[in-house]
Amino acid sequence: MAVDVATVRKVAHLARIKTPEERLEPLVQELNGILAWIEQLNEVDVLGVEPMTSNVAQPLRMRDDVVTDGDKIADVLSNAPKSADGFFVVPKVVE
Amino acid sequence: MTDLTKLTLKAALDGLKARDFSSEEITKAFVANIDAANPRLNAYVVQTTDKALEMARASDARLAKGEGGALEGAPLGIKDLFCTDGVQTTAGSNMLKGFVPPYESTVSTNLWRDGAVMLGKLNMDEFAMGSSNETSAYGPVVNPWKSKTSNADLTPGGSSGGSASAVAGDLCLAATASDTGGSIRQPAAFTGTVGIKPTYGRASRFGMVAFASSLDQAGPITKTVEDAAILLRSMCSFDPKDSTSLDVDTPDWTQSLHKGVKGLRIGVPKEYVVDGMPAEIQALWDKGVQWLKDGGAEIVEISLPHTKYALPAYYIIAPAEASSNLARYDGMRFGHRAAEAKSLTDLYETSRAEGFGNEVKRRLTIGAYVLSAGFYDAYYVRALKVRRRIAEDFDKVWGQVDAILTPSTPSAAFALGDKQVDPLTMYLNDVFTVTANLAGLPGISVPAGVDSGGLPLGLQVIGKALDEATVFQVASALEDAAGFTAKPEKWW
Numbered sequence: 161m162a163v164d165v166a167t168v169r170k171v172a173h174l175a176r177i178k179t180p181e182e183r184l185e186p187l188v189q190e191l192n193g194i195l196a197w198i199e200q201l202n203e204v205d206v207l208g209v210e211p212m213t214s215n216v217a218q219p220l221r222m223r224d225d226v227v228t229d230g231d232k233i234a235d236v237l238s239n240a241p242k243s244a245d246g247f248f249v250v251p252k253v254v255e
Numbered sequence: 256m257t258d259l260t261k262l263t264l265k266a267a268l269d270g271l272k273a274r275d276f277s278s279e280e281i282t283k284a285f286v287a288n289i290d291a292a293n294p295r296l297n298a299y300v301v302q303t304t305d306k307a308l309e310m311a312r313a314s315d316a317r318l319a320k321g322e323g324g325a326l327e328g329a330p331l332g333i334k335d336l337f338c339t340d341g342v343q344t345t346a347g348s349n350m351l352k353g354f355v356p357p358y359e360s361t362v363s364t365n366l367w368r369d370g371a372v373m374l375g376k377l378n379m380d381e382f383a384m385g386s387s388n389e390t391s392a393y394g395p396v397v398n399p400w401k402s403k404t405s406n407a408d409l410t411p412g413g414s415s416g417g418s419a420s421a422v423a424g425d426l427c428l429a430a431t432a433s434d435t436g437g438s439i440r441q442p443a444a445f446t447g448t449v450g451i452k453p454t455y456g457r458a459s460r461f462g463m464v465a466f467a468s469s470l471d472q473a474g475p476i477t478k479t480v481e482d483a484a485i486l487l488r489s490m491c492s493f494d495p496k497d498s499t500s501l502d503v504d505t506p507d508w509t510q511s512l513h514k515g516v517k518g519l520r521i522g523v524p525k526e527y528v529v530d531g532m533p534a535e536i537q538a539l540w541d542k543g544v545q546w547l548k549d550g551g552a553e554i555v556e557i558s559l560p561h562t563k564y565a566l567p568a569y570y571i572i573a574p575a576e577a578s579s580n581l582a583r584y585d586g587m588r589f590g591h592r593a594a595e596a597k598s599l600t601d602l603y604e605t606s607r608a609e610g611f612g613n614e615v616k617r618r619l620t621i622g623a624y625v626l627s628a629g630f631y632d633a634y635y636v637r638a639l640k641v642r643r644r645i646a647e648d649f650d651k652v653w654g655q656v657d658a659i660l661t662p663s664t665p666s667a668a669f670a671l672g673d674k675q676v677d678p679l680t681m682y683l684n685d686v687f688t689v690t691a692n693l694a695g696l697p698g699i700s701v702p703a704g705v706d707s708g709g710l711p712l713g714l715q716v717i718g719k720a721l722d723e724a725t726v727f728q729v730a731s732a733l734e735d736a737a738g739f740t741a742k743p744e745k746w747w
Contacts, residue, residue: 161630161633163624167624168620171620171623171624171627172620172623173604174623174627175578175607175616175619175620175622175623176582176585176600176603176604176607177604177607177608177611177616177619177620178601178604178605178607178608179608179616187617187620190617190678191617191620191621191624193677193678193679194570194621194678194679197567197570197679198567198570198571198634200563200564200567201564201567201568201571201637201638201641202637203564204561204564204637204640204641204644206637206640206641206644209640209643209644210640210643211636211639211640211642211643212639212640212642212643212646213469213639214469214499215455215469215646215693215694215695215720216455216456216499216501216695218501220498220499221495221498223495232357235357235358236357236588238355238357239353239354239355239356239357239588239589239590240588240589241586241587241589241590241591241592242592248587248588250587251596251599251602253599
C-alpha cells in the first residue's frame with residue numbers, strides 16, 4: 161500500500177504537524193520506503209492469533225477511587241506557556 | 256594519587272565507605288572531567304554542579320557517621336528522559352526546551368534515596384527516537400572511541416548516546432538510560448560499556464518521558480557487569496504510579512556473578528545470522544560460544560523463526576504508540592507554543608512543526624497513518640499479532656535453554672553522518688536488540704572484543720522474563736573470559 165502526496169498531506173494533518181508543500185514529496189518517498197519494507201509482515205500466518213498489546217501477563221491493578229494528590233496549582237501551571245489567576249491561558253478558540 | 260574518575264562504581268563505593276576519599280573529592284574530579292570534555296563530546300546537556308556538590312557533602316556527612324545507602328556518594332549521570340525535580344528535562348527536544356519538572360521520576364527518586372549524587376542530564380536522541388544521537392536538538396554526542404584507521408568522529412549510538420559516552424569517557428561512574436528497541440544495549444556495545452534492559456515492568460516508567468509505553472524500559476549503562484547489577488537493583492522497584500509496574504522483589508544480582516556457566520544451556524538462534532553481517536561480528540559471536548562451552552555450558556542451536564519480522568513490527572507499534580503519547584504536546588499546558596496562529600488547529604500544527612525534529616515528525620506521521628481508519632487492521636493489528644508470534648518463539652525455546660547468546664549490534668560504531676541518508680539503514684541497528692523489547696525480556700550487552708579498527712564490539716545475553724539472575728551469571732562469565740580492558744585513548 162503506497163502513499164501519495166494527498167494521503168501524506170491528510171496524515172500530517174491527522175498528526176497535527178504543519179508540513180510545507182515542498183516537504184510532502186520527500187516524505188512520500190521516505191514513507192513508501194518504510195511501508196514497502198513493512199509489507200513483509202504479510203508473509204506471517206497470523207490466523208487466530210490474539211493481538212499482543214502488552215507483555216505484562218497480569219491484569220491492570222485497580223486502585224481505590226479516592227483523591228490522593230492535589231492542591232498543586234502552582235506546580236501544574238509552572239511550565240504553562242501562558243497562565244493567569246490560576247488558569248492556563250490559551251488563544252481564543254471561538255471565532 | 257589514583258584518578259578517581261577511572262574507578263568502577265563498585266571500587267568507588269568501597270573507597271567511599273572506607274573513607275579513602277570523599278564524595279566531594281570524586282564529584283569534583285568528575286566535574287573537572289566534564290568541563291574539559293563536554294565541549295568535544297557533548298554528552299551532558301545540563302550540568303548540575305552546585306547540586307552535585309551539595310549532595311556530595313550530604314553523603315560525606317552520612318558516611319562519616321557510618322551511615323549511607325547502596326549508592327552513597329556515587330556521582331552519576333541521568334539521561335535527559337528522566338524527570339528531575341527543579342532541573343530542566345527535555346528528552347533532547349526543542350519541544351520541551353525550558354521544561355522544569357516539579358516532580359521526580361521514580362527511578363531517579365530511588366537513586367537519591369540510596370545516596371547517589373547527580374552530575375547532570377545526559378544528551379539523547381529526540382524523544383529516544385534514533386540510533387546515533389543525531390536526532391538530538393542539542394546536536395550529536397561524540398563517541399570517546401576513535402578508529403585506528405580514521406580520525407572521523409564516531410557515534411556513541413543511541414538513543415542513550417550521552418549515557419554511553421559519559422561512562423566510556425569517565426564523565427560519571429555510571430549512568431541511567433532507557434531502551435525501547437535497543438537504546439541501552441546498542442550504545443553500550445558501541446562504547447565498550449555494559450548496558451542492561453531489565454524485564455518490562457521491573458523499573459517504573461513514572462516520570463520517564465514516554466516514547467512507546469509497551470516497550471520503554473529503564474536500565475543502567477556501566478563500566479562492568481557488577482556495576483550494572485548494583486545500579487539496576489537501585490533503579491528497580493514496584494511503583495503503584497505505573498500501572499504496568501510488576502509487584503515483585505528485586506534480587507541482589509551481585510550474588511549471580513562469577514559463578515561460571517557449568518550446566519547452563521545456552522541457545523544460539525540461527526536466525527540471528529543476518530545478510531551482510533561483517534565477518535568480525537560472526538567471529539566474535541563464535542568466540543562467545545566457545546567461551547561458554549569452555550566454561551561448561553551446553554550450547555543448543557535454536558530457532559526463533561519470526562526474528563526477521565521483529566523490526567518491521569516494531570516500526571509500526573513504536574510509532575503508533577508514540578503518535579498517541581506525543582499528542583500531549585499541543586502547546587497548551589507545557590512545551591513549545593507557536594507565537595502566532597490563525598486558528599486553534601493551526602496553533603497545534605504550527606507548535607508541533609516548530610517543536611519536533613524531522614525523525615520525530617516522520618515517526619509520528621507513520622504512527623498516525625497505521626492507526627488511521629482503513630489501515631488500522633492491515634498495519635497496527637497485524638503488527639500486534641506478529642508481536643505475539645515473536646514472543647511465542649521465545650516461550651517455545653525456554654524449555655530447551657536457560658539463556659540466549661547473540662551479537663549486540665550488526666556493526667561497530669559508525670561515523671557521524673554516515674547513515675543519515677536513508678532512515679531504514681539506521682533502523683537496522685536494532686535488529687538484534689528489538690526482539691527483547693517486543694517480548695518484554697531482559698537483555699544485556701557486554702563488551703567482548705574489538706574490530707580491526709580497534710573499536711569495541713558487544714555480545715548480548717537474553718533471558719527469561721524476571722530471570723535477570725541468569726542473564727547476569729552468563730554476562731559475568733563472558734566478561735571474565737573476554738578480559739576486555741581496552742579504553743579509548745584520550746583525544747578530547
